[in-house]
Amino acid sequence: MEKILVLDFGGQYDLLIARRVRENGVFAEIRPYDKISLAKIKSAGYKGIIFTGGPNSVYDEHAPRYDKEILSLGIPVLGICYGHQLIAYMAGGKIRSAEHGSEYGKTDVYVAPCALFSGVPEKSVCWMSHTDYVCETPAGFAVTARTDNCPVAAIADEARRIYGVQFHPEVTHTAYGKEILRNFLFGVCRCAGDWKMDDFIEKTVCEYKEKLAGKRVLCALSGGVDSSVAAVLIHRAIGDALTCVFVDHGLLRKNEGDDVERVFHGQFKMKLVRVNAEERFLTKLAGVREPEKKRKIIGEEFIRVFEEESRKLGKTDDLVQGTIYPDVVESGKGDASTIKSHHNVGGLPTHMEFEEIIEPLRTLFKDEVRAVGLKLGIPEKLVMRQPFPGPGLAVRIIGEITKEKADTLREADAIFREELENAGVRPSQYFAVLTDTKSVGVMGDAGTYGYTVALRAVTTDDFMTADWTRIPYDILDAASRRITNEVKTINRVVYDITSKPPATVEWE
Numbered sequence: 001m002e003k004i005l006v007l008d009f010g011g012q013y014d015l016l017i018a019r020r021v022r023e024n025g026v027f028a029e030i031r032p033y034d035k036i037s038l039a040k041i042k043s044a045g046y047k048g049i050i051f052t053g054g055p056n057s058v059y060d061e062h063a064p065r066y067d068k069e070i071l072s073l074g075i076p077v078l079g080i081c082y083g084h085q086l087i088a089y090m091a092g093g094k095i096r097s098a099e100h101g102s103e104y105g106k107t108d109v110y111v112a113p114c115a116l117f118s119g120v121p122e123k124s125v126c127w128m129s130h131t132d133y134v135c136e137t138p139a140g141f142a143v144t145a146r147t148d149n150c151p152v153a154a155i156a157d158e159a160r161r162i163y164g165v166q167f168h169p170e171v172t173h174t175a176y177g178k179e180i181l182r183n184f185l186f187g188v189c190r191c192a193g194d195w196k197m198d199d200f201i202e203k204t205v206c207e208y209k210e211k212l213a214g215k216r217v218l219c220a221l222s223g224g225v226d227s228s229v230a231a232v233l234i235h236r237a238i239g240d241a242l243t244c245v246f247v248d249h250g251l252l253r254k255n256e257g258d259d260v261e262r263v264f265h266g267q268f269k270m271k272l273v274r275v276n277a278e279e280r281f282l283t284k285l286a287g288v289r290e291p292e293k294k295r296k297i298i299g300e301e302f303i304r305v306f307e308e309e310s311r312k313l314g315k316t317d318d319l320v321q322g323t324i325y326p327d328v329v330e331s332g333k334g335d336a337s338t339i340k341s342h343h344n345v346g347g348l349p350t351h352m353e354f355e356e357i358i359e360p361l362r363t364l365f366k367d368e369v370r371a372v373g374l375k376l377g378i379p380e381k382l383v384m385r386q387p388f389p390g391p392g393l394a395v396r397i398i399g400e401i402t403k404e405k406a407d408t409l410r411e412a413d414a415i416f417r418e419e420l421e422n423a424g425v426r427p428s429q430y431f432a433v434l435t436d437t438k439s440v441g442v443m444g445d446a447g448t449y450g451y452t453v454a455l456r457a458v459t460t461d462d463f464m465t466a467d468w469t470r471i472p473y474d475i476l477d478a479a480s481r482r483i484t485n486e487v488k489t490i491n492r493v494v495y496d497i498t499s500k501p502p503a504t505v506e507w508e
């Protein structure tokens with residue numbers, strides 16, 4: 001399989017670069033610069049190497065650097081931002097801090113003909129974000145781009161196929177960024193671009209068929225996208241040697257437990273242990289009002305239940321986890337030796353002994369995981385679903401949790417989601433919250449005293465910040481009417497129009 005190495009020097013765009021490469025049908029692997037040796041790079045058969053940006057100046061005492069031999073391996077290199085400065089520095093050029101401060105944002109760039117800029121007009125817009133710049137071009141390199149403030153905005157040693165760009169081709173604000181990356185992958189590195197999801201499935205299934213032969217494997221299924229796709233992949237490899245345990249804590253959305261059972265047991269014929277532990281969880285949660293305490297109780301209780309169930313199954317050798325690539329990169333930058341805490345619950349028991357943690361999705365991004373899920377035949381409804389917090393409705397029921405409140409919220413939430421989905425409106429996340437407020441209302445001739453439910457919908461890319469979604473009034477109206485008509489205990493519906501910050505997505 002042809003692959004590109006994204007050598008990470010601490011830049012914020014490492015994932016984005018890898019993504020852009022993969023969008024072109026070429027596999028990309030991110031490695032922190034200090035976690036891969038020159039010998040490993042030599043033997044891995046990379047078709048090309050991309051140096052990422054980074055926050056340092058090359059002259060900083062602890063600046064990340066790399067063995068300059070990397071430029072002599074005969075593997076094409078593209079340096080971006082700090083990576084560009086590092087190439088210049090390694091090859092004997094000089095870097096300086098900009099006299100007129102940093103260059104930041106959309107900037108006009110003028111390029112000269114070279115393989116990297118094939119098809120790029122002489123003048124276009126690029127995205128700049130730097131303070132240092134290359135002030136002395138290293139011997140053997142030509143200057144191939146400039147901006148008004150940056151005399152050496154790109155360099156090239158075409159004979160050795162080594163390129164550097166001060167700007168960020170991976171960012172959409174760079175008008176010809178896609179072309180530049182394509183030029184590097186196909187023109188310079190001569191990639192074929194034939195990496196496909198089907199190859200991934202076939203290769204992974206083959207690999208685990210061999211690796212897990214004769215073993216018994218366990219998977220904690222949450223109903224979320226990642227663990228579902230991981231489970232189906234491993235099931236395809238080893239069939240009934242895989243057992244999935246699905247703990248229903250009674251705080252799932254309407255029909256969620258049945259859906260999981262229908263898909264995994266009904267459709268895929270997987271060995272599935274569904275544990276209906278509603279009563280057990282609600283008993284533990286009785287009288288608890290504090291959000292973090294609710295989370296902790298659910299996390300701990302989940303572990304107890306999971307342990308008990310796996311004990312009943314007898315010894316299992318390995319555990320499947322739905323770790324995906326961003327998790328790998330975030331948890332220790334490339335070192336995923338630590339078990340990812342099961343993000344849908346509070347973490348899996350650390351003292352349970354497994355020979356190995358199986359993470360079949362650890363090289364994939366979320367949308368790639370979804371693509372694999374669809375190809376495996378997992379229903380779209382499950383694969384494309386919005387995120388759902390591990391503690392479930394517990395963090396959407398303000399104050400004490402009771403079965404009556406959970407049932408009330410489940411109904412209201414299902415109606416709101418249905419109205420949005422039927423209208424074709426799909427915010428990044430959308431749900432109902434049962435507030436702890438009751439208020440006076442009127443129904444027919446009688447007064448009522450019922451719950452107030454809050455509807456929440458947000459638009460976001462990363463959930464770190466989020467904007468409240470401008471849902472058309474007609475949809476809000478339909479949801480409000482249906483909720484107050486169909487859910488007896490609710491007599492008031494409000495819409496949350498707060499963004500994050502200052503609010504959070506969830507209410508607790």
Ligand code: XMP
Nearest residue numbers: 295343344387388389390391463504505506
């Ligand atoms: P907040 O409320 O922090 O939510 O703005 C951001 C995203 O994280 C999800 N979330 C959780 N997910 N366990 C989870 O698995 C939790 O305790 C939890 N709290 C928040 C939330 O649904 C949103 O997608």
